[in-house]
Amino acid sequence: MSEINFIVEGMKCGHCAASVEKALQSLQGVESVKVNLDEEIARVELQDEETDMSRFKQAVKEAGYKIVGTK
Numbered sequence: 167m168s169e170i171n172f173i174v175e176g177m178k179c180g181h182c183a184a185s186v187e188k189a190l191q192s193l194q195g196v197e198s199v200k201v202n203l204d205e206e207i208a209r210v211e212l213q214d215e216e217t218d219m220s221r222f223k224q225a226v227k228e229a230g231y232k233i234v235g236t237k
């Protein structure tokens with residue numbers, strides 16, 4: 167199990183946080199997702215080590231938000 171903390175831009179309320187959570191949760195290999203709205207962080211737990219960040223960025227982009235980095 168590995169963990170990535172994404173910095174997500176554009177979330178304004180609980181609905182936004184839920185959208186980001188749902189988008190990330192739907193991806194293959196994702197064990198769990200927890201979004202902290204105040205800190206603009208999405209913590210993703212993965213079943214395996216992940217080096218390709220593009221699919222996470224894409225999923226969040228499609229939901230209407232933006233991953234600007236990791237923390």
Ligand SMILES: [Cu+2]
Pocket residue numbers: 177178179180181182183
């Ligand atoms: Cu919102």
